[in-house]
Amino acid sequence: MIRIANGQGFWGDWLEAPVRLVEQGPIDYLALDYLAEITMSILQKQKEADPSLGYARDFPPLIARIQRRLREREIKVIANAGGVNPIACALEVRRVAPSLKVAVVLGDDVSGRLDEFLAAGHAMKNMDTGEPLSTIRDRILSANAYIGAFPLAEALEAGADVVIAGRCTDTALSLAPMIHRFGWKPEEWDKLAAGTIAGHIVECGAQCTGGNCQVDWQSIPDMANIGYPIIEAEPDGRFNITKHEGTGGRVSVDVVKEQLLYELGDPKNYITPDCVADFTSIQLKDAGPDRVQVSDIRGGPRPEMLKLSIAYSYGWKAIGTLVYSAPQALEKSKAADRIVRERLDQLGLKFEEIYTEFFGVNACHGPVAVPNPDPPEVQVRIGVRGQDRKAVDRFTRELIPLVLSGPPTGTGFGDGRPPVREVVAYWPALIPRELIQTSVEVVE
Template sequence: MSKKSIRIASGQGFWGDLLTAPLAQVSKGQVDYIMLDYLAEVTMSILQKQKNKNPELGYAKDLVQTCEEVLPYLMEKNIKLITNGGGESGEPIADVKDKLLSANVYLGAGPVVEALKHGAHIIITGRTTDTGLTLAPMIYEFGWSMDDWDKISAGTVAGHINECGAQASGGNFLGDWKSMPDMANVGFPIIEAYPDGSFIVTKHEGTGGAVTRETVSEQLLYEIGNPEEYITPDCVADFTSIHLEDLGNNQVKVFGITGNPATPFFKLSASYADGYVAFSTLTYSYPDAYEKAQAADRILRKRMENLGLEFDEIRTEFIGMNACYGPLAKPIEPNEVMMRIGVRSRNYSAVERFGKEIAPLILTGPPSVTGFSGGRPKPSEVVAYFPALISKSVIKPTVIVEEV
C-alpha cells in the first residue's frame, strides 16, 4: 500500500554547498528522504583531474564526512539518503584512454528505484540526473508506472526545485533579497509529495530564508531551455503546465503538471585533455585605475608577442569595471580595478612562461599597483567537456547492494 505523502529534503545543491545543511535537514524535523546533489559538468571535470592524480579519488570527498554526521539520524528516523556523489568512480575506459579521459551517461531515476526495491538505505550513484534523486522516491513510494508521463513529469519538476539546495528557499534570490530573513541560518527546501503528483515546497520551522511563490518561480526558470520540453532520461516535462499556489507560512503548492514520453537517448558527458591554462591578477588604484589596468594589459600582451609565445586564447577581464557586463558596462571612475588575465594553450612551456611575466609588471608597468600574491601562476591542465547523445539500448545500468 502506497503512502499518503512523503517528505524529500534537499541537502546539497552542488559540491561545495553549505556543509551544515544535511545535518540540519535530518535533525530539525521529520523527513523520509534526503538527496545530496553534488554534480555539474564542471564538477565532473574537477573529479576527473583528481582521479588522474589518484585513481582512488573521483568522488565528492565531502560525502564521507556528511555520512558520518547524518548516519545516526538516518538509522534513528529511518531516513533514506540518495546522492550522485559517486562522481567519476566508474570503470576506466582503457580502449580509448589516449583520446578520452572519461565518459558519463546521465542516468535517470530507474536504477535508484531498483536500489530502493532491494531495501537500500544509502544510495550512491555516479552521474544520475539531479531531478532523478527526488523523483525516484516518489516512484517507489507511490507505485507509479515509469510510463505515467504526467506523474513522472511532476516528480521531475519536484526534483528540479530541490536540486539546487537553498536557491529555492531564498538563496541567490533576485527579488527582495535585502529583506530575506536570517540567511546565516538558511533552511534548505523540502518536497512534501503526494500520490497524485502534486507536492508542497517547504522548509523546517525556525530556519532562515523563505519559501514563496517568487523563490520557487526563480528556481523553476534555472537552467531550462524550451519550457515546453524539459528533457530528462525519464520524461519530457512541460513547464508551461505548472501551477503554483502560495499557501503562506513557507509553503508553496505545485500542481497540474503534464508531460510527454521520454526520448530513446541518454545524454553523454565526455571529458578530454585540452591543453593548459594559467591566470593571474593585479590591482590598480585611483586615479585612472581603469586606464592603468588597460595599459598593463597592453604591455603584457606586447611582451608575450615579443617573446614569440602563442596561445589558443588570451582573455582579460577588468574586475570592478566590466567583468560582468562587458561592453554594456556604464563608464565610472572606480576606486580600484583588478586586471585578471588568463591564457590557454596546448603548449605547456608557453603557459608557464606567461606566469613569469606578471611580477615584472609591478616595477616596469603602470603605477599604483598591488594585489600580487601567491607567486607565479602555474599551468593547470584543461579537462574539456563534450556532450553527446547515446541510445538507451546500449546502456545497461548496474545496481550493487551491499550490507555494512
C-alpha cells in the same frame, strides 16, 4: 505524503545544510547532489592515482556524522556521490557507518565501452558543435551516461538506507523516492514530469529557499541559517516546496519561479532519461508561510537516446591579476594590459585566446556595465588559454614584473604568479538507451 529534502546543490555546498535537514524537522528522504559536468574527470584522475578514490570524499564523513539520526528517523539517503568509483564510496560508508545498508547503482560509466560504441557506428557527435568523437578520442578522461530515477528506485526497493549512484541526473535523486513509494510506472508521464520538476526546483539547494534571489533580497530573513528545500510529494503528482520551520530564507511563488527558470532550455521539452517535462504546464500557488503548491504538470514519453557526459583534456590556461589605484586606475590598468600583450608578442608566444577584464569597471557586465569613469581602484585580470603548456607557464611570469617596470601604483601581487591549470572540457553526446544497462548491488 512523503518529504524529500535536498541538502547539497553541488560538491562544495554548505556542509551544515544536510545535518540541519535531519536535525531540525521531519523528512523521509535526503537527496544530495555532488556532480557537476566536469567533476567526473577530476575524480577519474584521483582514481588513477589511487584505486580506492574517485568519489565525493565529503560524503562518507557526512554519513558518519548523521547516521544516528538516519536510523532513529528512518531517513534514507540518495546521492550521486559515487563519482567514478561508487563501490569504493560504498565501502567507505560501510566502514564509518556499519549499521546502515548501502546499495550502489552501476552502469553509467562507459569509459571502457567507447570503442565498442564507435565500432558499432555511434559517432557520439558533440551536441553543441557537431564534431565526431573520433577527433578527441585519445584525449578522453571520463565518459558517463546520465541515468534516470528508475535504477535509484530499484536500490530503494532493495531496502537500502543509503543509495550511491555515479552519473545520474540531478532530478532523479528526488524523483526516485516518489517512484519507489507511490509505485509510479514508466508510462505515467505526467507524474514522472511532476517529480522531475520537483527535483529541478530543489536540485540547487537553497536557490529555491531565498538564496541568490533578486526579489527583495535585502528583506529575506536570517540567511545565515537558511533552510534547505523540502518537497512534500503526493501520490497524484502534486507537491509543495517548503523548508523546516524556524529556519532562515524564504519560500514564495517569486522565489520558486526564479529557480524554475534557472538553467532552463526549451521549457516545453525538458528532457531527462525518465520523461520529457513541460514547464509551460506548471501552476504555482501560495500555500501558507514558506510553502508553495505546484500542480497541473504535464509530461511526455521518455527519449530513445540518453545523454553522455564525456570529459577530455583540452589544453592549459592561467589567469593573473594586478591592482592599480586612483587616480587614473582604469588608464593604468589598460596600459598594464598593453605592456603584457606586447611582451608576450615579442616572445613569440601564441595562445588560442588572451582575454582581459577590468574588475571594478566591466568584468561582469562588459559593454552594458554601469559607467564608472573614475573608480578608486581597478583590478586588471588577464587570462590566456592554449595547447602549449610552456607558453601558458611563461605568461604567468609576465605580470608581477610590471609592479616595478609598468605604470605607477601597481599592487595586489602578494599571492605570487598564478597557477597553470589544465583545461578539461565537456563533450555532450547521445547514445541509444538500450546500450546502457544499469544494475543495483548491495554492498555488505
